[in-house]
Amino acid sequence: MNRPAGLLVLVALTLAGCSGGDAGVSPSIPGLGRLTGGAAAPATVEVEVPLPGAAVAVAPAPRMLATVEQTRITAPLRLAVDRGGYQTWIADDRTTITLRGGVVTATRGLAHDLLAADAEAAAQAIRAGRAGSYSRSYRYTSGVRGIETRSYSCTLARTGAETVTVQGRQVAATRFSETCTGPDGGFRNDYWIGRDGRLTKSRQFLDPQGGYLTLQHAGG
Amino acid sequence: MVAGAAAKRKAGRTLALLTALALAGGVAGAQDAPSLNFYGLPGLIDMPSGQSAPDGQLSTTIAHFGALSRITLSFQFSPRLSGSFRYARFADWNFGGFETYYDRSFDVRYRVLDEGRYLPAVTIGLQDFVGTGLSSAEYIVATKTFADRLRVTAGLGWGRLGSYGALGTPFGERSGDGPDTGGTPNFGDWFRGPAAPFAGVEWAVNDRWTVKAEYSSDAYEIEDDARGIIDRDSPFNFGVEYRLGARSRVGVYYLYGSTIGVAAQLALNPKEPGTPYRVLPAPPPVFGRDSAAAASWAEARAGADPQRRGDPRRIATSLEGTGIVIEALRVEPSRAVVHVRNRSQDAEPVVLGRTARALANHLPPGVETFVIVPVWNGRPLSAVTLRRSDIEALVNAPDGGAAILARAQMTDAAALAPAPEDRIADAYPRHAWSIAPAFDYSLFDPGAPLMFGIGLRAAGTWEPTPGVVLRGSVTQRLYHNFDKTDRTSNSVLPHVRSDAIEYQREGDTVVDELTASYYFRPGRDLYGRITAGYLERMFAGVSAELLWKPVQSRLALGAEANFVQQRDFDGGFGLRDYRVATGHLSAYYALPGGYHAAVHAGRYLAGDWGATLEVNREFANGWRIGAFATLTDVSFEEFGEGSFDKGIHIEIPLATLLGSPNRNVSTINVRPVTRDGGARLNVNGRLYEEVRDYHRPSLAAEWGTFWK
Numbered sequence: 015m016n017r018p019a020g021l022l023v024l025v026a027l028t029l030a031g032c033s034g035g036d037a038g039v040s041p042s043i044p045g046l047g048r049l050t051g052g053a054a055a056p057a058t059v060e061v062e063v064p065l066p067g068a069a070v071a072v073a074p075a076p077r078m079l080a081t082v083e084q085t086r087i088t089a090p091l092r093l094a095v096d097r098g099g100y101q102t103w104i105a106d107d108r109t110t111i112t113l114r115g116g117v118v119t120a121t122r123g124l125a126h127d128l129l130a131a132d133a134e135a136a137a138q139a140i141r142a143g144r145a146g147s148y149s150r151s152y153r154y155t156s157g158v159r160g161i162e163t164r165s166y167s168c169t170l171a172r173t174g175a176e177t178v179t180v181q182g183r184q185v186a187a188t189r190f191s192e193t194c195t196g197p198d199g200g201f202r203n204d205y206w207i208g209r210d211g212r213l214t215k216s217r218q219f220l221d222p223q224g225g226y227l228t229l230q231h232a233g234g
Numbered sequence: 235m236v237a238g239a240a241a242k243r244k245a246g247r248t249l250a251l252l253t254a255l256a257l258a259g260g261v262a263g264a265q266d267a268p269s270l271n272f273y274g275l276p277g278l279i280d281m282p283s284g285q286s287a288p289d290g291q292l293s294t295t296i297a298h299f300g301a302l303s304r305i306t307l308s309f310q311f312s313p314r315l316s317g318s319f320r321y322a323r324f325a326d327w328n329f330g331g332f333e334t335y336y337d338r339s340f341d342v343r344y345r346v347l348d349e350g351r352y353l354p355a356v357t358i359g360l361q362d363f364v365g366t367g368l369s370s371a372e373y374i375v376a377t378k379t380f381a382d383r384l385r386v387t388a389g390l391g392w393g394r395l396g397s398y399g400a401l402g403t404p405f406g407e408r409s410g411d412g413p414d415t416g417g418t419p420n421f422g423d424w425f426r427g428p429a430a431p432f433a434g435v436e437w438a439v440n441d442r443w444t445v446k447a448e449y450s451s452d453a454y455e456i457e458d459d460a461r462g463i464i465d466r467d468s469p470f471n472f473g474v475e476y477r478l479g480a481r482s483r484v485g486v487y488y489l490y491g492s493t494i495g496v497a498a499q500l501a502l503n504p505k506e507p508g509t510p511y512r513v514l515p516a517p518p519p520v521f522g523r524d525s526a527a528a529a530s531w532a533e534a535r536a537g538a539d540p541q542r543r544g545d546p547r548r549i550a551t552s553l554e555g556t557g558i559v560i561e562a563l564r565v566e567p568s569r570a571v572v573h574v575r576n577r578s579q580d581a582e583p584v585v586l587g588r589t590a591r592a593l594a595n596h597l598p599p600g601v602e603t604f605v606i607v608p609v610w611n612g613r614p615l616s617a618v619t620l621r622r623s624d625i626e627a628l629v630n631a632p633d634g635g636a637a638i639l640a641r642a643q644m645t646d647a648a649a650l651a652p653a654p655e656d657r658i659a660d661a662y663p664r665h666a667w668s669i670a671p672a673f674d675y676s677l678f679d680p681g682a683p684l685m686f687g688i689g690l691r692a693a694g695t696w697e698p699t700p701g702v703v704l705r706g707s708v709t710q711r712l713y714h715n716f717d718k719t720d721r722t723s724n725s726v727l728p729h730v731r732s733d734a735i736e737y738q739r740e741g742d743t744v745v746d747e748l749t750a751s752y753y754f755r756p757g758r759d760l761y762g763r764i765t766a767g768y769l770e771r772m773f774a775g776v777s778a779e780l781l782w783k784p785v786q787s788r789l790a791l792g793a794e795a796n797f798v799q800q801r802d803f804d805g806g807f808g809l810r811d812y813r814v815a816t817g818h819l820s821a822y823y824a825l826p827g828g829y830h831a832a833v834h835a836g837r838y839l840a841g842d843w844g845a846t847l848e849v850n851r852e853f854a855n856g857w858r859i860g861a862f863a864t865l866t867d868v869s870f871e872e873f874g875e876g877s878f879d880k881g882i883h884i885e886i887p888l889a890t891l892l893g894s895p896n897r898n899v900s901t902i903n904v905r906p907v908t909r910d911g912g913a914r915l916n917v918n919g920r921l922y923e924e925v926r927d928y929h930r931p932s933l934a935a936e937w938g939t940f941w942k
Contacts, residue, residue, distance in 0.1 A: 033668035095519045100630040102519040109516050112630055119630060122942070123516030129941065132632035151632060155938040157506050158828075158854040159581055161635045162938070 076232035078103050079181055080111055082124065084225040093232070115141055116205070116213035116231060118220070126224025129153045129161065136192060139170045140205050140213060143188070146170045150194060154221065166194035166201075178206050178215050180230045185214050194219075201226075268385075269436065269444060269475055269483055270499040272297035273361065274306025274318055275343065278434035278448040279471040279487050279495075281395075283387045284355040284377035286345045289313045290505040290851075291481075292859060292884075299487065299495030301325040301463035307882070307904075309859050311851055314345040317861065319882055319904060320362075321678065322369065326463050336680055338906035340364050347376075354378035361394070364419050364880070368456070371395040372425050375432075385436040391451045392425050398453035398469055400428030417877035417906070418870065444483075446473040454490065467491035504857035504890070511855070513584055513895055513942045515555050517591055520629040523599045523622075545596065546658055552592040557895065558585055561609055561661040561700075562652030569603040571617075573652050575661075576608060580856055580889040580897050581939040582927050586618050586642075594625045607647050608928040611753040611919070612662075612700030613761070614647035615928040616785045629941065639937050644785045644930045648755040667694035672709045676738055678906065679719045687714030687738060691746070701753045705918065707746040709805075714738070726872055727910035728812055730772070730839035734908060736803045737771055744805030746771060751919055759784045761921045770916040773798040773839070774809060781921040783822075785929045790922055792820040796915050798839075814841055816915055822922050824931045828852045830860075832922075839913040842866035846912065848883070854935040856887030856899065864912030872911070879912035881905035 080103075081088040091103035091111060100119060102112045109123035115137025121127045135148035147169045156162035173191040177184050187206035194201055201219035208214040217228045268285040271277030274295030276285045287293065287310040295306045301324060308318040318341040327335035339362035347356035354376040362369035375389030390396075393408065408427030434448030448471050457464040468491030475485035481501040489495045546563045549572075553560070557578025564571045570593060576585045586606050593604050602622050607614045624641050628634035672691035677684060689711035696704045716738040723732035749767035756762050761781040768774045775798030783790035795817035802808035818836030825831060830852055835845040844866025852858045863880040870877035882904050889896040926932050 033666065033670075095521050097522045098627070098630065102630075104519065107516075108518075110519055112519075114630075119632070123512070123514065125512065127512060127942075129938065130630070130632050130634055153632065153635065155511060155942060157511075158504070159511065159936040160854060160938045 077181070078111075078232045079230040080105070081228040081230075082225070083228060084125075111227070111229075113229075116216060116229075118218045118227060118229075121220065121227070124220070124224060126221040127155070128220050128224075129155050136168065136170065136203075140190060140207065141211075143172075143190075143207060143211060145172060152221075164196055164198045166196035168192050168194040173204075176206065180206075180214050187214055198222075267291065267481060267501065269446075270295045270308070270497075270501075272299070272304060272495070272497060273341070274304070274308045274320065274499075275316075275341065275359070276357075278387060278436060278446050279473045280450050280452060280489065281387070281391075281432045281434055281448050282343075282357070282359055282361075282373060282375050282389065283385070283434075283436075284345070284347075284357045284375045284389070285349070285385075286310060286314060286316060286343070286355070286357065287501070288503060290853065291501050291503045293481075293499060293501035295497060295499045297495065297497035299489050300465075300493040302457070308341075309851075309882075311859075316343045317341065317882075318343075319906075320369075321683075323683075324457070324461070324463060327461055329461060332680065336678065336683060337368050338678065339369050340906075349377070349379065360424065363424075364417055367416065367420055367423075369394055370420060370423065371452075373432075383438045386433075387435070387448075388431065388433040390429050390431055392427055392429050393423070395432065395451050396428045396430040397455055398430055398451050400430040400451075403428050405429075416875065417880070442477050444475040444477070446475065446485075446487075447471070450490070464490065465492035504853045504855065504859075511581070511889070511894075511939070511942075513556070513579070513581075513588075513939070517588060517942065518552060518595060520591055520594050520626055522594070522626040548596045549592045550658075552596060553588060556584075556588050558588055559661075560658055562656045562658060564652065564656040565597060565601060567600055569605065570597055570601050571605040571607065571650065571652075571656075573607045573609050573614065573650075575610075576897075578897060579895045580887055581895070581936050581942070582608070583933055583937050583940040584895070584942055586620075586933075587940040587942065590620050590625050591629075594622055597622075605650070607650050609700075610924050610928075611703050611751070612697060613753045613755050614650050615925055617645045617647040617650055618928075618933075619643040619645070635937060635940055638940060639934060644933070646758050646785050648758050648760065651755075662697060662699055664697040665695065667692070669693075672711075674711075674714070674738060674741075676716060676735060677904065679721060679735070681721065682715075682718035685714070685716050685718050685738075687711050687716060687741075689713075693746075703751045703753065703919070704749070705751065706748045709741075709744045709746055711742050711744070723910075725874055725910045727840045727842070727868060728814075730800070730812070730814075730910050731908050731913045732910050733803070734772075737805070740803040741771075741805040744771070745807065746805075747918060749918070753919075756780070761925050763919060763921055765917055765919065768801065768807070769796075769798065769918075771805070772801055773915055774801050775799055777915065777917045779921055781925060783922065783925050783929065787929070788824040788931050790820075790822040790926065792818075792822070792922060794818055794820070794836075794920075796917070798915060814839055816841075818846075818914070820922070822926075824926070828854065828935065830858075834914065838864070838866055838911070839915060840868070840910045842868045842911055844868075844912060846879075846914065850883060855890050856885065857890065858883070858885040864914075866912045868911035874907075874909050876907035876909060879905065879909065 076093055078091045079088055080091055089105045091105045093101055094104040095102045100112050100114050102110050104110050112120040114133040117133035117137045119131050119133045130153045132151050139146035150166045150168050152164045154162045170190055170192045173189050176187055176189050178187050185208050187208050190205045192203040203219055204217045205213055206215040213231050215230050217226055220227055267288050268276040272280050275282045276287055277283040289310055291310045293308045297304045303323040304320055306318050306320040310316045320339045322337045324335040341361045343357050343359040345357045349355035356376045358374050361371040371391055371393035373389050373391040373395050377385055377387040379385050405425050408423045430451035432449055432451040436446045438444045450469050450471055454464050454466045458466040471489045473485050473487035475483045477483050483499045485497045487495040546560055550560050559575045561575050562573040574589050579585050589606050590604055604620045606618045620642055628637050669692045672689045675686040689709050691709040693707035723729050725732040745768055747768055749765050751765040754762045759782055763779045765777045769777060777796040779794040781792040797815050800810040800812040816837050816839050818834040820834045822832045828851055830850045832848045833845060837843050844864060846864040848862040850858050850860030861882050865878055884902040886900045888898045
């Protein structure tokens with residue numbers, strides 16, 4: 015993945031110059047947001063509101079903390095939409111993470127995005143708090159822009175009781191580990207379920223290059 | 235580089251870019267890519283092997299020993315078929331008027347047998363099969379890998395590779411005859427003459443280091459006996475190679491018992507971009523009419539928007555930063571038609587996906603059907619109809635990408651010109667400008683193999699009204715060394731291209747292009763263009779084009795007619811005396827698997843009649859690598875060196891280097907010789923490549939970006 019600096023210099027030279035009018039967005043890489051490294055994003059960014067004047071309830075918004083392990087950057091996310099069993103959480107830099115029953119199904123705006131994943135079987139087993147075996151598929155935008163599907167056989171098993179830190183609080187939790195193997199390799203996801211039976215923390219695989227995402231779930 | 239508003243600009247042209255790319259290497263997965271030999275082919279040191287490079291690999295190999303240097307560009311066109319172009323330098327040649335001799339050659343290789351548990355990989359190769367024949371050879375070679383680390387190769391060679399230790403002459407004598415001008419396939423000589431065996435072993439000590447030894451069947455007869463530029467004392471060669479990154483290697487060798495050699499192998503694979511593709515800013519979630527925010531829909535219905543018109547400004551705001559611009563919006567009770575222009579996204583499904591998200595979040599709930607009409611130069615290219623319910627239901631679905639493609643309808647949009655009242659007020663006039671470095675080069679001159687110039691280019695476009703595009707570009711040169719050669723064209727044809735060096739030498743301040751174009755849709759599945767002005771560096775005049783391309787079709791047919799007059803060398807507005815009517819009928823076909831073929835038949839710039847065949851492999855991320863050849867009624871003798879026009883074509887989209895959207899494309903056409911026969915006009919804004927981008931075969935190939 016590490017391209018020599020020479021290439022960057024070359025690209026910079028090729029793109030040097032300036033343009034205006036209708037000449038498209040700047041070809042330089044836009045400011046990277048908090049979740050993806052780089053400068054801190056502005057404290058607030060207006061989340062798109064569906065309709066003119068649509069008043070989204072101003073209740074104390076639940077908050078989730080997400081950490082991209084690769085960059086060690088942590089950012090808070092707010093719930094943007096909860097629909098059809100999927101919750102889409104949004105960060106200040108508009109990065110989104112979509113969950114189904116706490117299991118990551120998609121990301122947008124990260125350096126290595128997950129296009130879509132099926133989470134129903136995993137979410138059911140986690141919700142029930144019991145071991146299980148099932149198959150899962152992860153989809154990515156391939157290097158040539160098609161859809162690349164990677165299939166895994168997964169087993170979920172209880173792997174111990176631990177106290178974890180979630181959004182500054184110590185929470186007693188039971189850890190469930192989901193071990194997945196497939197033709198493209200394998201990974202392990204960890205889910206910590208609190209005494210109330212709700213998912214409180216998780217560490218989930220995104221992509222061999224993108225690594226793992228740690229989530230401190232809301233209301234955990 | 236010109237940041238283009240209206241077209242994917244074929245801008246910078248540089249081999250350096252390619253070399254740097256190769257240096258950049260790729261990602262994991264290249265571990266089993268075979269190492270390359272001094273000819274830039276999978277192989278040992280000077281001998282080839284039976285293996286193929288990974289499908290899609292593009293490599294540059296630079297090798298030097300004694301008085302010989304070779305630089306080879308190779309492309310694995312399909313899993314079995316590969317092609318190479320080589321430029322070789324023979325120093326101290328001192329013969330035939332050449333102090334240093336430069337030779338250009340093409341190779342093809344085809345793997346006839348895959349390596350199995352017991353069977354080796356077997357490849358048949360033709361080396362220098364359309365060059366001057368100096369390096370001509372044919373071979374059949376087998377390679378077997380043992381325990382992942384040891385590779386054993388044995389083969390039989392003819393021609394150059396049959397010149398030492400021959401076993402016999404199985405298929406008759408080799409004539410060595412070809413046209414004096416070179417450049418034609420030497421069919422009659424293939425596998426003729428003495429055949430000699432060669433062999434070698436390659437052992438990967440670890441992931442970084444490889445050692446090689448071979449027995450060469452090349453006697454280097456001309457180089458050793460006749461020219462005395464190589465001392466060939468032994469058939470044995472030895473080498474050590476070190477891997478630098480995933481796809482690049484450097485090596486040191488001891489060749490032919492007398493000479494130390496060095497080589498660098500640089501490779502990349504467009505299928506495995508080093509940078510993941512992402513589109514920023516991240517897309518908004520699809521809120522959906524049934525989501526938590528749905529409570530507020532009632533309000534809107536009650537009175538906020540009595541005409542139930544969506545507000546284009548909100549939709550535009552939602553698309554901010556994506557380069558997608560709304561030109562027109564019509565909102566009916568259950569259907570919305572939106573015309574969008576794409577300024578920056580090189581993956582066209584992104585345009586559809588982002589527009590669909592914006593419409594889903596901002597149109598009144600009754601609107602169920604979205605018709606998205608991509609517009610290029612003011613004219614609709616297709617109409618993609620999506621159901622809003624599908625967008626809402628599939629945005630999070632695991633197979634949402636394939637599912638939305640299956641439900642999307644793609645139809646012709648000739649009848650979908652927007653009504654005046656639906657146009658966004660500030661959509662026209664539009665303009666764009668840029669100032670950027672300009673680079674120009676001349677390759678393969680016998681006296682000065684690389685000459686170049688650098689300068690600054692200012693370019694602009696202005697579109698006063700839909701369909702009308704005024705385009706201009708001026709370059710001021712800052713430095714050049716085109717005066718390193720004093721060669722002049724010896725062509726017996728009108729000098730339509732062979733005076734290129736004169737244009738380069740005299741072009742200090744150049745009007746590259748100054749044109750007015752009109753684009754139109756004459757009917758269903760039809761596209762038209764008329765361009766007039768200073769069309770390209772060497773010609774001015776009028777160009778008219780008509781294209782037939784149904785949205786679902788893999789086939790397109792085109793016709794182009796041009797009346798042009800040659801421009802002055804100095805790049806000003808003056809014209810030379812030569813005038814010609816030139817034009818072609820074209821057929822384009824998108825084969826499955828990303829292979830594209832085109833035939834252009836008609837009259838060329840020198841007044842010659844003939845046809846051009848182009849075959850390219852295109853990766854969905856925009857990389858395009860292929861070859862072209864033109865045969866016309868100009869005889870090989872009249873054509874001169876090279877016998878007929880041919881070359882290789884490479885397009886590199888900058889987006890794949892940046893990992894972010896960008897519509898600029900770097901195009902490299904390498905011709906071994908540029909002469910006057912079979913030369914086509916270069917006019918900007920030709921229809922096919924732009925039109926097909928929004929038609930089903932191209933959209934489907936890149937569909938993995940729809941939800942990005």
